[in-house]
Amino acid sequence: MTTQRPIRTRFAPSPTGFLHVGGLRTALYAYLLAKKEGGTFVLRIEDTDQSRSVDGAVENLLETLAVTGIEPDEGPRLADVDHDMDELHVEEVGEHGPYIQSNRLDVYKHYALQLVEQGDAYPCFCTPERLEQMRTEQQKAKQPPKYDRHCLSLSEEEVVRRIEAEESHVLRLRMPADQTITWEDAVRGTVSFESNLIDDQVLLKSDGFPTYHLAVVVDDHLMEITHVIRGEEWLSSTPKHLALYNAFGWEPPIHVHVPLLLNPDKSKLSKRQGDVSVEDFLDDGYLVPALVNFIALLGWNPKSEQELFSITELVEAFSLEDLNKSGAIFDRDKLNWMNGEYIKQHDTMDLLMHAHPFYDEKGLLEEAAKRVGASNKMDQIVMEEIAKSLSIEQTRLEKLSQVGEETDYLFVNALNYPAEDLIWKKSTQEDTVLYLNALQDLLSERPEDTWVTDALEKDVISWIAENNWKNGDVLWPLRVALTGKPKSPGPFESLWALGKERSLERISRAIELLAA
Ligand code: GLU
Numbered sequence: 001m002t003t004q005r006p007i008r009t010r011f012a013p014s015p016t017g018f019l020h021v022g023g024l025r026t027a028l029y030a031y032l033l034a035k036k037e038g039g040t041f042v043l044r045i046e047d048t049d050q051s052r053s054v055d056g057a058v059e060n061l062l063e064t065l066a067v068t069g070i071e072p073d074e075g076p077r078l079a080d081v082d083h084d085m086d087e088l089h090v091e092e093v094g095e096h097g098p099y100i101q102s103n104r105l106d107v108y109k110h111y112a113l114q115l116v117e118q119g120d121a122y123p124c125f126c127t128p129e130r131l132e133q134m135r136t137e138q139q140k141a142k143q144p145p146k147y148d149r150h151c152l153s154l155s156e157e158e159v160v161r162r163i164e165a166e167e168s169h170v171l172r173l174r175m176p177a178d179q180t181i182t183w184e185d186a187v188r189g190t191v192s193f194e195s196n197l198i199d200d201q202v203l204l205k206s207d208g209f210p211t212y213h214l215a216v217v218v219d220d221h222l223m224e225i226t227h228v229i230r231g232e233e234w235l236s237s238t239p240k241h242l243a244l245y246n247a248f249g250w251e252p253p254i255h256v257h258v259p260l261l262l263n264p265d266k267s268k269l270s271k272r273q274g275d276v277s278v279e280d281f282l283d284d285g286y287l288v289p290a291l292v293n294f295i296a297l298l299g300w301n302p303k304s305e306q307e308l309f310s311i312t313e314l315v316e317a318f319s320l321e322d323l324n325k326s327g328a329i330f331d332r333d334k335l336n337w338m339n340g341e342y343i344k345q346h347d348t349m350d351l352l353m354h355a356h357p358f359y360d361e362k363g364l365l366e367e368a369a370k371r372v373g374a375s376n377k378m379d380q381i382v383m384e385e386i387a388k389s390l391s392i393e394q395t396r397l398e399k400l401s402q403v404g405e406e407t408d409y410l411f412v413n414a415l416n417y418p419a420e421d422l423i424w425k426k427s428t429q430e431d432t433v434l435y436l437n438a439l440q441d442l443l444s445e446r447p448e449d450t451w452v453t454d455a456l457e458k459d460v461i462s463w464i465a466e467n468n469w470k471n472g473d474v475l476w477p478l479r480v481a482l483t484g485k486p487k488s489p490g491p492f493e494s495l496w497a498l499g500k501e502r503s504l505e506r507i508s509r510a511i512e513l514l515a516a
Helices: 021-036 057-068 105-118 128-140 156-164 212-222 232-248 278-283 288-296 311-317 332-345 348-361 364-372 380-396 429-445 453-466 471-483 491-515
Strands: 008-011 040-043 075-078 090-093 121-124 170-173 180-185 189-194 202-204 227-231 254-258
Touching: 008 021, 008 227, 021 040, 021 227, 021 254, 021 278, 021 288, 021 311, 040 075, 057 075, 057 090, 057 278, 057 288, 105 121, 105 170, 105 202, 105 212, 105 232, 121 156, 170 232, 180 232, 180 254, 189 232, 202 212, 212 232, 227 232, 232 254, 278 288, 288 311, 288 332, 332 380, 348 364, 348 380, 364 380, 380 491, 429 453, 429 471, 429 491, 453 471, 453 491, 471 491
Parallel strands: 008 040, 227 254
Antiparallel strands: 075 090, 121 170, 170 202, 180 189
16 A cells, blocks of 8 residues: 655654653654655654643653654654753644644544534443443353443434533444454554444543544544554554544555564563663663664564664665564563674763763762862763773673673772682692782883783783793783782773772782782
8 A cells, every 4th residue: 555645654652651662663663764755753642541641751751752863853842941940841843733632622522523413423421330230241141342332322302402411421433334444554464353343432531532542543634644653552443543534534544553562471571571661771771772773673674684773774774564563572682782782882982971870870980089089070080080991891881780890890999809819720829929920020110101901911911922821820810910800801901991000009919918
């Protein structure tokens, strides 16, 4: 199915307080399609279920989208922050607004009444008690739960009388009888539902708010949406929507139902098995481009070996035809690997800006400031210390929340470790003392201005060879002396990061420890 209209896609979240990674994926696909086709990506806030709406949720959602870079061309967005008030303001861009559904109640009412006039919808006065009783009876009789159309048989006079008496009521869609509702889904192919099995859905609630079904159809039509991209969980709603398009005489958009996100055990992705909100991932030190790259591949197959995609490459490569039908497993190990790749490729100084808050959170800025005698943790000299730590651990990190885990030895003054750790498994205590003494002599010769990783490595390695020693016998004790740990970054980068004075001090201390 093709459409001649300019491509317009939308992301239509309900403001529940956080952005689920599944929501980010929907937003991303809608964004990618729009960008690829030179179209427009619209954001619409679906807040008609007031019981689900959370204060500040819209602002929070807009902030998260802004951070991820998946920003709408049309819809609500954050206006300049009012510093005095310390408040975020939401403004709207675009000519199809308002884009927040609770500001469009008149529009829905208008269209709902049009349906009543046409005979495609009808008022229903049934009380919750009656509906409950009906459901219990249906259950007993093993019938599918469905409104029994009690109010469809009310006479016109009775309807008018009860409405005039302001009796509480809803408006229901009158599902057409004996029809097979079919559409060509861009992911799932031909999908059909029997209209007789579908409930007469409530369109307008007694409080004047529309239900999702009415609002989504009216808005997608008025906002000229050409592609509705959403999670598979909405599949069974689509026949109701198509019945509405048909009743209005509107052309339906192309439907694109993307597969569910699953835990490794194939259950629906849930918080019980780890974070699910975009904010949580960012707080844990995942980089935006890595998260976006990973999310893009959950349900989309680029049909190539390439795994790392920048957002520009995603726009270029994306196509609806390459979306998968089957559920996509949210493989956290793969995300960690991918994030590690992005961390590795980052320029260290630039990465430092992202990593800085994580060092701060762990109190490492204060520790470094204390150690170097800086007056506060924002001093340039503290930044330099942190940069050293980062350049050592950059290739080892899977996420920024791990900073300092392997480089903690840089931040302390004295190390605490058992003397035996210094001895390489095939070596002896005596030889270890000999190597450390020799290393101390060698290293004290090197001037401070050439105290850099590569030069130190070249020196030490060729010197070991000249002495006919084995690398392991000498480098193991050196590394433990510097870091206090058997598993730690390499000795040369540690020599560099600690500097000459601290390195020599640590070697002497190791010698003392072995002698004791
Ligand atoms: N408001 C729905 C949600 O919360 C949107 C579903 C759709 O895209 O039609 O996901």
